[in-house]
Amino acid sequence: MGALRESWQNIVDLWSLIVGLKVTGKYFCYRHRTVHYPRKTVDNINTFRGPLELVPKSKDPTKPKCIVCMMCATNCPCGAITLVKKKAPKPTPEELKAEEEAKARGEKVKKKKAPKEPARFIQDFSLCSLCGICVENCPVGSIRFSNDVYFAVTRREDLALDLLARLRERAGEMEKTLSVEQEA
């Protein structure tokens, strides 16, 4: 009786393997689930957090909305953002003369203020941890995450991204496509 039960148990055990093989066989006949990357790409990347990008002014697509309040640079946990404000423009010789004359007369001289525009906006992507604190705390909504999934470089220095240059590049590309469309 014991031997009979044992052999029956062996058959049951073997059956469990056949059931498993059936599953693998079934899925062997299915279409593959992966995407062959260079030939095909995925489309669900709208919210993917890639490197930062600047949001252009609605009137001038080459200039960012940024007012250089430094909220992003000072609050970044990793210190990944380097932001430098533009300096005040140098006065022309005529203006200097007028200033001196005004001083001689004893009037108060108003110096030209620096424009609220960034001179350099660099994101070191090797330091960024993509938390989104800069994006959430920007008072004018000047930065957002790009959804550049395929961003890759071969040297570490290339990870320091000049966001202003990238913005101008994008603006140039936009103009090109617009002119092409107009011609068409």
Added chain:
Amino acid sequence: MTRQAAAEQVAGDFYTRHFVEPGPREDTLILNMGPQHPSTHGVLRIVLELDGEYILRAEPVIGYLHRMHEKMAEVKTCLQYMPNMGRVDYLHPLAWNWAFVGAVERLGEIEVPERAEYIRVITVELNRITSHLVWWGAYILDLGAFTPIMYAFDDREYLLDLLQIPTGSRLTYSFFRPGGVSTDLTEDFLKGVLEFIPYFRSRLPMYKDLVTDNIILRKRIEEVGVIPLEVCRRYGATGPVLRGSGQPYDVRRAEPYSVYDRFDFEIPTDEKLDAMGRYRVRVAEMEQSMRIIEQAIEGLPEGPHIVKGAPKPKWKAPKGEAYFAVEGARGKIGVHLVSSGKANPYRLKLRSPTFSNMSLFAEIARGTLLPDAVAILGSLDLVIPEIDR
């Protein structure tokens, strides 16, 4: 201690039979089970003393992935610390997000909108399923079967695509904020989750046919690595390890946080105490997570996803301390936050469940076969970055 004495103590390693406590025998084999290279991911080194193929002693050596997460909190503000919480446990980062955010909210008495609580429940439970799927695939891979991890990753990819919609990332999420969550859920996301649940329910019988009922797996892990409840209690093990030993302890039920008291779900336990028991508990937990998600989506209220006047990056926590515990995929995650009234926390203590779960390995592995030790180690579901923090 003189310099020479110190050098003698560290000189030599397992090759020179340098244990903290020397054993009674000299004819044993020392085996180093662990990393090929110290900077690979997930490195846990275990020094084994073997008699033939039987383990006389196992000494886990940890610390290769120590990244000073607790110390880093002292030089950052509460909000700036959020990216760290996504990197403590890379398989269930949202639970760590929640534990830290919960401690900050408890300390600052910040109110969380109801919608945010529901969003947290939905995303954390989805993340729990992905975590268990990785464990499921990797554990079977440890035991020598390659195919199942492909099925697990297929389903996990679907979930990662979904979680990418609100969080923006696929692995190290930094999604929660004190007072809510960073982005609201979209219709796409909810639709995707509602499609996923019946799909995944239909996949579970396939998992059962392919792996759970498979006689090779059952002979391999049944009655292996029996952890008595008393051992779990002694080492402070939690999560599926404790529930696999028959104790229905779950932070979501024992000290309900957020809105978990509104959901109807079971706490799976197993009386067999072995590796197969822990396996069954985890698979059952995936089903329970789906039940919670269904109820949460049904009851998802309208409203803001983050409270008005949520802490800014330079927000100063009031003086005092707070502790908040959540149930992660591996057990009880606790965050103890002490503030001296400044923007940076004075001290932060992270209680990681895997550290306690791993500690009992040395005792359980004694006297087992070497291949069984691998099966036991896998069944504990260790995430090494979480042990070292």
